Amino acid sequence: MSRLTVLSVASEVFPLVKTGGLADVAGALPRALAPEGVDMTTLVPGYPAVMRALEHGGSVLAVADLFGGPARVLSGTAEGLALLVVDAPHLFDRPGNPYVGPDGRDWPDNPFRFAALARVAAMIGLGDLPGWRPDVIHAHDWQTGLTAAYLAYADRPRPGTVITVHNLAFQGQFGPELLGPLGLPPEAWSVAGVEYYGQIGFLKAGLQFSDRITTVSPSYAAEIRTPAGGMGLDGLIRARGADVAGILNGIDDTVWDPAADPLIPAPFDLKTLKRRGDDKKALQTRFGLAADPDALLYGVISRLSWQKGLDLLLGEIGTLAASGAQLVLLGSGEPALERGFLEAAAAHPGRIACRIGYDEPLAHLIQAGSDALIVPSRFEPCGLTQLCALRYGAVPVVARVGGLADTIVDANEMARAAGAGTGIQFSPVTAEMLAGALIRTADLWRDRDAWTRLQRNAMKTDVSWRRPAARYAGLYRDLVAARGGG
Ligand code: ADP
Structure with missing residues (x-):
């Protein structure tokens, strides 16, 4: 079986930046997937902690203007993780955690900060970065939800896309006036696009445009199809039907031993x-x-x-x-x-x-x-x-x-x-x-x-990543096969 190349796109990754379970998952997947024949590289924002950890500063793959400032895409490693980093100081060189400033409030330009991450993910998916063409892009949570939308509207050959919902309570909704500034075309303003109750929904976009949707347990996958658990998105999740799967998380059994x-x-x-x-x-x-x-x-x-x-x-x-x-x-x-x-x-x-x-x-x-x-x-x-x-x-x-x-x-x-x-x-x-x-x-x-x-x-009890990793690898392979590759 040939190896697959997967780009994981995440707004936090353990041990570099963590506010919750998403970081643990993003940090553990690459190592868990390697024995399954999957080479996973993780695309993350260049927060100060990431830039400090990047060995030898990484190497520059591309330079671009990204939402009002210069940005570089760096390739390198940190803490054993293969990384691509969006080095955009005007967006990410800030104190505080990934989402809120020292005053405890969300950064007002969060839609642009995370659209930038999605935009670079889409560039990589379209083959615009030298040496890079992943078989699958695996996005996580609302912060990366626009990735599949940018790919869909680019109207060029693209890799398969997966989005994982780690918590449906966080949906990333922003005003409709941002449609143009975020680089989305006018036709994206529709129920079949990024529109969500009169706003732009980042997670909604991810659920709408990704080829496959996963969440992190079978029971949660069932709960989010219901009005009680769906937090407004249950209709869309039901409509995606068989494209939705629940795959349990594991834990890193070397860290937790x-x-x-x-x-x-x-x-x-x-x-x-x-x-x-x-x-x-x-x-x-x-x-x-x-x-x-x-x-x-x-x-x-x-x-x-x-x-x-x-x-x-x-x-x-x-x-x-x-x-x-x-x-x-x-x-x-x-x-x-x-x-x-x-x-x-x-x-x-x-x-x-x-x-x-x-x-x-x-x-x-x-x-x-x-x-x-x-x-x-x-x-x-x-x-x-x-x-x-x-x-x-x-x-x-x-x-x-x-x-x-x-x-x-x-x-x-x-x-x-x-x-x-x-x-x-x-x-x-x-x-x-x-x-x-x-x-x-x-x-x-x-x-x-x-x-x-x-x-x-x-x-x-087996709480390791072994079984979950095999399921993700199976999902990626099915997706590649369904899209006519592999
Ligand atoms: P969530 O992502 O909803 O916060 P999870 O149980 O999925 O909840 O993941 C939480 C992770 O963060 C676990 O690894 C847990 O041990 C860790 N964690 C949560 N709060 C703290 C804390 N105050 N100190 C240290 N670790 C914490």
Whole structure:
């Protein structure tokens, strides 16, 4: 089988720039796909962190004017990733995260910043860059949604296109007056084009024009076809019918490896599970909790937003603390939630503790040291923290939605009789049902043999990229064949 060349287009990529799961996926795919016969290069914006990491500054492939300023397309490597970089200082040489400035507000020229990324992706797709003609362009989320639209309106031979929806809640909508300035033709202003409820919809464009649509779990793929889960785009997603597929994410099992994790004090595996007790103690100490091996220690690692359902957990904190359990939370986001958890910690010293912020090493310690990880999301396209939790034997307690439904096997009596449970699920996503799940979790915790079986099952679950990578490779090959190549 001949090798395929795929250009992945992403607004963030681990370990260079990360605000969420998208970066993890974009960062992991190239290595996971190499054994599947796919050579993936990732096109990213030239944020300061990317420019700093680019080895030897990269080599210049093209120079162009891009939305009011000079730009270069650089080719190079950073952190083992093969990259193409849109070096456009007027768009990307800024402090802050990829989307918002230091004042916490979206950059006002975000439509142009990400249209620039899509525009360069389209140039590469059309063969305008020397030495480059990918078989497939794989775009991610709204930031890259215009890629397929630019390709469609160019009316020249183009590669196959795939867009992956990592979170339908972020759609990238901008005023209609930007149509011309973004370089889109007048005919793009139509329901069959980029128009979306009177605005230009970047994600809508991606869903409209890409040959294939994927999202990050089979359950989420089903949910986004419904009015309840489709966030206004369900009609279009239903219309795309068989072109929509759900492919679960994996995690990088070398970064997340409890047996060889330099970020935890006591690495462990299935045979040395007892060592986990030392990680628990270290975690309790780090957070100022009583170092009690018998207290059921819950962990949370999350963005603090409505999506993640942590307001429901906040409502149950008193009961949780009264039951003798402990909770450590690491996260940042909505000020009301940050305040709520800080107040809960102050009200229950020694039992509840939180760190507001983003801390990758601390996330590893929480996975290794907590007994159970709570993920009460109202919706969850895939979710990565519960996959890490499985691998680290932190029993996931999750809402039965999206990827959480697909990756955790509820330890109900039937599953336990079959020796199959890996965690606890609850549904619907309400405070009452979460409270019930916490009671079930505490019951299981009291039966240490049952708990250990659950942990072992969890740790044996294949959460690697191997299966997902094979599915992506299959999708690319089908697409190339369907378009008459390969
Ligand atoms: P989302 O992308 O919706 O935020 P995911 O579960 O898909 O949620 O991915 C979140 C990723 O970010 C995981 O790898 C998780 O461990 C990490 N993460 C989230 N919040 C924090 C934090 N405060 N500190 C460290 N890592 C975090």
